[in-house]
Amino acid sequence: MPVYILGPTTPSTIALPFFSFVVPAGFPSPAQDHLEDSISLDELMNIRAPHTYLARAGGDSMIHVGIFDRDILVVERGRDAEKGEVIIAALNNEPLVKIFDRDGGQVILRSANPKYPPRYLLESEELYVWGVVPYSIRIHGKY
Numbered sequence: 001m002p003v004y005i006l007g008p009t010t011p012s013t014i015a016l017p018f019f020s021f022v023v024p025a026g027f028p029s030p031a032q033d034h035l036e037d038s039i040s041l042d043e044l045m046n047i048r049a050p051h052t053y054l055a056r057a058g059g060d061s062m063i064h065v066g067i068f069d070r071d072i073l074v075v076e077r078g079r080d081a082e083k084g085e086v087i088i089a090a091l092n093n094e095p096l097v098k099i100f101d102r103d104g105g106q107v108i109l110r111s112a113n114p115k116y117p118p119r120y121l122l123e124s125e126e127l128y129v130w131g132v133v134p135y136s137i138r139i140h141g142k143y
Contacts, residue, residue, distance in 0.1 A: 052075065054074060058070070068139075075131035075133055077130060077131035080129075081100040084100070091121075098119070
C-alpha cells in the first residue's frame with residue numbers, strides 16, 4: 001500500500017466537546033445533556049509534536065487492520081518498530097505502510113489483505129522505518 005506524507009503535526013490549542021455517552025446509530029438522543037468535558041485530539045491520540053506526522057494511505061492492502069484507501073495515518077517517529085506493529089517505511093526508496101514482522105533475523109513486511117503475499121526483505125534491499133502507526137483517521141465520504 002503506498003503512503004503519501006502529509007507533513008509534521010503542530011501542537012493544537014483547540015479543545016473539542018467530549019460527550020460521555022455512546023452515540024446511538026438508531027434513535028437520536030439529546031447530546032447536550034451528556035456533555036462531560038473537553039478533550040484535544042492531541043491528548044486523545046497522544047500526539048507529541050514534532051515527533052508525530054501525518055500520512056495518507058493509498059490502496060487496499062491494509063483493510064483487515066482497519067486502514068482503508070485515503071485514511072489519514074498518525075505516525076510516531078523516533079522509536080523502534082516491534083513485531084506486529086503497523087509501520088511507515090521506505091523500501092528501496094519507495095514509501096509504504098505494512099505490518100512489521102521478523103522470523104529470526106529475517107524481516108518480513110506483511111499486508112493485512114490476503115490478496116497480497118508477505119514481502120521478505122532481501123539482503124541487497126534497503127529498509128528505513130520512518131515510524132509506527134498507532135492511530136488512523138477514517139475518511140467518510142468524498143473529502
